[in-house]
Amino acid sequence: MEYKRLLISFSRLVLASMFCLLHRTNGDISYSVPEEVKNGYIIGNLAKDLGISVKTLSTRKARLDMDDASMRYCDINANTGDLIVAQRIDRDSICGPTTVCLLKYEIVLENPLELHHVTVEIMDINDNSPIFANDVIELEIRESTDKGTRFPINEAHDADIGLNGVQRYNLQENDHFSFVLHKKPGEGKYGELLLDRELDREKQQELTLLLTAIDGGTPQRSGTVVIHVKVLDANDNAPVFSKNVYKISVPENSPVGTLLLTVSATDADEGVNGEVTYEFGHISRDVSKLFTLDSKTGNVALNGTLDFERKSSYELGIKAKDGLGLASFASVIVEIVDVNDNAPVIHLKSLNNPIPENALPGTEVAIINVQDKDSEENQQIRCAIHGNVPFKLNSSVKNYYSLVTTSELDRELVSEYNITITATDGGTPPLSSFKTIHLSVSDVNDNPPVFKEQSYSAYVPENNKPGFSICTVNAIDPDWRQNGTVFYSLVPRELHGVQVSSFLSINGETGVIHAVRAFDYERFRSFKVHILARDNGSPPLSSNVTLNVFITDENDNAPQILYPSPDGNSFMTEMVPTSALSGSLVSKVIAVDADSGQNAWLSYQIVKTTDPGLFTIGLYSGEIRTHRDVSESDNMKQNLVVSVKDNGKPALSTTCAIYLVISDNMSEISELKERSHNEDTSKLTFYLIISLVSVSIFFLTFIILVLAVKFCHRKKRQLLFDGAVAIPSAYLPPNYGEVEGAGTLRTSYNYDTYLTTGSRTSDFKFVTSYDENSLPTISTPRKGNDGDIHGSLLDTEQVWASDVLLSRMNNYKL
Numbered sequence: 001m002e003y004k005r006l007l008i009s010f011s012r013l014v015l016a017s018m019f020c021l022l023h024r025t026n027g028d029i030s031y032s033v034p035e036e037v038k039n040g041y042i043i044g045n046l047a048k049d050l051g052i053s054v055k056t057l058s059t060r061k062a063r064l065d066m067d068d069a070s071m072r073y074c075d076i077n078a079n080t081g082d083l084i085v086a087q088r089i090d091r092d093s094i095c096g097p098t099t100v101c102l103l104k105y106e107i108v109l110e111n112p113l114e115l116h117h118v119t120v121e122i123m124d125i126n127d128n129s130p131i132f133a134n135d136v137i138e139l140e141i142r143e144s145t146d147k148g149t150r151f152p153i154n155e156a157h158d159a160d161i162g163l164n165g166v167q168r169y170n171l172q173e174n175d176h177f178s179f180v181l182h183k184k185p186g187e188g189k190y191g192e193l194l195l196d197r198e199l200d201r202e203k204q205q206e207l208t209l210l211l212t213a214i215d216g217g218t219p220q221r222s223g224t225v226v227i228h229v230k231v232l233d234a235n236d237n238a239p240v241f242s243k244n245v246y247k248i249s250v251p252e253n254s255p256v257g258t259l260l261l262t263v264s265a266t267d268a269d270e271g272v273n274g275e276v277t278y279e280f281g282h283i284s285r286d287v288s289k290l291f292t293l294d295s296k297t298g299n300v301a302l303n304g305t306l307d308f309e310r311k312s313s314y315e316l317g318i319k320a321k322d323g324l325g326l327a328s329f330a331s332v333i334v335e336i337v338d339v340n341d342n343a344p345v346i347h348l349k350s351l352n353n354p355i356p357e358n359a360l361p362g363t364e365v366a367i368i369n370v371q372d373k374d375s376e377e378n379q380q381i382r383c384a385i386h387g388n389v390p391f392k393l394n395s396s397v398k399n400y401y402s403l404v405t406t407s408e409l410d411r412e413l414v415s416e417y418n419i420t421i422t423a424t425d426g427g428t429p430p431l432s433s434f435k436t437i438h439l440s441v442s443d444v445n446d447n448p449p450v451f452k453e454q455s456y457s458a459y460v461p462e463n464n465k466p467g468f469s470i471c472t473v474n475a476i477d478p479d480w481r482q483n484g485t486v487f488y489s490l491v492p493r494e495l496h497g498v499q500v501s502s503f504l505s506i507n508g509e510t511g512v513i514h515a516v517r518a519f520d521y522e523r524f525r526s527f528k529v530h531i532l533a534r535d536n537g538s539p540p541l542s543s544n545v546t547l548n549v550f551i552t553d554e555n556d557n558a559p560q561i562l563y564p565s566p567d568g569n570s571f572m573t574e575m576v577p578t579s580a581l582s583g584s585l586v587s588k589v590i591a592v593d594a595d596s597g598q599n600a601w602l603s604y605q606i607v608k609t610t611d612p613g614l615f616t617i618g619l620y621s622g623e624i625r626t627h628r629d630v631s632e633s634d635n636m637k638q639n640l641v642v643s644v645k646d647n648g649k650p651a652l653s654t655t656c657a658i659y660l661v662i663s664d665n666m667s668e669i670s671e672l673k674e675r676s677h678n679e680d681t682s683k684l685t686f687y688l689i690i691s692l693v694s695v696s697i698f699f700l701t702f703i704i705l706v707l708a709v710k711f712c713h714r715k716k717r718q719l720l721f722d723g724a725v726a727i728p729s730a731y732l733p734p735n736y737g738e739v740e741g742a743g744t745l746r747t748s749y750n751y752d753t754y755l756t757t758g759s760r761t762s763d764f765k766f767v768t769s770y771d772e773n774s775l776p777t778i779s780t781p782r783k784g785n786d787g788d789i790h791g792s793l794l795d796t797e798q799v800w801a802s803d804v805l806l807s808r809m810n811n812y813k814l
């Protein structure tokens, strides 16, 4: 300051000496006066400077003239001759910014007129402070403004000049701005606010700076202005997510609309620049359909159904964006939690269907595979078989099971199985599924045919027609198709030297047994055959059964009268002694019947008599007895006709005549005998001729028949079919077409003849046979031939022996 004052004083001194110099040369007077001095301030002594006395000055009427009468700031003090300040002198208003401010006066003296120029220079004093145009300068600066940018500030105005004018500016200490003053010559001074460091609205929304303008006067004066900087927002902040990665676990069965989570991002910017909206980043179309993102709230919700098995997690890119497009990204990882929503699935990988019934236990039937799409324990599967079936599951490989048999199978008991396999997973609650395997058991020929009965008996009435069906055998084979198709045949065997096939034939398919020929009870009463039932498997299985054929008697034989002999020589005459008393046995009719039982139960009746009442016959004994005493008056010749009738239905009967002579004289009887004997011999000759002729005819017929049958037989071949399976003809049962000698059967007859019961001559068998040459073997039967033929044949010798016996008996009686 001291330096400044010295400098000012020095400059004044220089100015004063300059004026003196002027004064001297020009004769003009110059003064200087500081502005704003009091009225009456003595600027200088005019009298002295003009060289005239004060008195002269007044006498010469010294006057101060100036161009502009209104600007009369000075006056002359007539008493002292001083130039004084008469009015407030404000340099700043008089001269403004003009550096040299001069007031020019003329001093006029009269008597003589004299003109002097007086110049008064107004000296500036620092009486004005710098002033800014406004109290506050408002500035709006965008925060994005680069550093180095300048903002012009209106300079402060100081009415003073020179050093008293604004010399410098002082900006309040701050972080961002500095003040630069430009003093370009000719352009005046101006100040600029220079941005030294960028602004950040987010840190500081506004700044208030105080700018002080300082002048160079003494004392110093200053003026201030407030610079109010409003920092405008620039979109310089991207939204920021609260997390980089959001994770959420959600059960797969969550319903549509479930709110998963809310993402949030904040943007430090304001207004539009801070308005955050959310959207999905780059995700596939499918996924974008599955989730929704609320663009305002950031809520991520489910818009579809999740399936853990399809995808166990999703990663969603989410973009947060502010109004002007700055964005940032985060990702949402949605982990899907498995829920037991998949039932196990059973796949049948292989199946051996059908399985033969002879498969050993442990045979693998099927392979199944189980799968569950769930995970962890929801995927643990247990398998079981339902019901009581001879199968089990054997798990050898994970998730694979083999179905094996546990016991032997029998198609005939169970031919098919429905095996239900259940698979259950380990979830809570567990899910299960089942599969039914349909398994058929295929047949093996393991069952022979079995006859329904252990043995069969057939009762055949004799004299049956050939082809008569006598019985049906039935065998069951539970096997399947040809393994269970039964064929019947007769076991070949000889009966009395003849093949059974000439007695019986069997229908191979139906088991119906037919008689090939007529049977004669009187020849044999029963026989046995074996019937074979065979199935068509390969190899075939068979079984056999015995059939007992019982021939039942028919009343086909009329009683045969043995005595009295029906032929000629038996034309016998019984002699009745005249002395016979009532009840005497006179004779006996002896008859036999080849039949048996009732059919052979004979009864006797006298159907015609010479003298009714004289003789009676025992109904069953055939004994003829006198009914009363014989008297002389009785006719000597008594003829009786006796009818012998069996008890069959219908009954058959035979009659015979008995000639009785009531006499005691032998010779009378002999006479009668001879007479009748002659008649009989002629009859016998006639019968012999007839027999010879018939035998010849029969022999010829037989030869022809044999030839014919042989010829036909050669041509015949027969096949039977079961479905498509050909049966070899070797198994064929005999049937009618192949039976030889069918025509020969009827030619043999055997008789069992019985003496009537009740006869005194006891029971003995009396059998005869005729037509022996047609069946020669039968005439000499082997005894005890399996007992097949009950009853026996007596040969001719025996017959004759009986005759002798009988006649002896008669003689005895007589």
Ligand SMILES: *[C@@H]1O[C@H](CO)[C@@H](O)[C@H](O)[C@H]1NC(C)=O
Pocket: 288, 289, 290, 291, 292, 303, 304
């Ligand atoms: C939600 O799902 C429905 C039905 O599938 C579909 O029409 C709609 O577009 C989905 N919404 C979104 C936002 O994907």
Ligand SMILES: *[C@@H]1O[C@H](CO)[C@@H](O)[C@H](O)[C@H]1NC(C)=O
Pocket: 394, 395, 396, 404
């Ligand atoms: C299961 O199968 C394996 C191999 O096939 C065999 O060794 C095992 O004995 C079987 N288990 C049963 C119980 O059959």
Ligand SMILES: *[C@@H]1O[C@H](CO)[C@@H](O)[C@H](O)[C@H]1NC(C)=O
Pocket: 416, 417, 418, 438
């Ligand atoms: C097995 O199932 C089939 C069809 O479901 C049925 O027709 C058959 O009778 C069943 N068999 C057994 C042995 O249950």
Ligand SMILES: *[C@@H]1O[C@H](CO)[C@@H](O)[C@H](O)[C@H]1NC(C)=O
Pocket: 442, 443, 444, 445, 446, 480, 481, 482, 483, 537, 538, 539
């Ligand atoms: C009959 O049994 C045999 C085995 O003995 C078998 O191979 C065949 O397939 C069976 N036939 C039928 C029709 O089941």
Ligand SMILES: *[C@@H]1O[C@H](CO)[C@@H](O)[C@H](O)[C@H]1NC(C)=O
Pocket: 491, 532, 543, 544, 545
């Ligand atoms: C008949 O069956 C028995 C046993 O039942 C057997 O011994 C015999 O050989 C069989 N006969 C024939 C011809 O098959």
Ligand SMILES: *[C@@H]1O[C@H](CO)[C@@H](O)[C@H](O)[C@H]1NC(C)=O
Pocket: 665, 667, 668
């Ligand atoms: C028996 O009869 C014969 C003749 O018919 C006769 O001659 C004879 O005298 C008789 N005898 C007696 C004893 O009557």
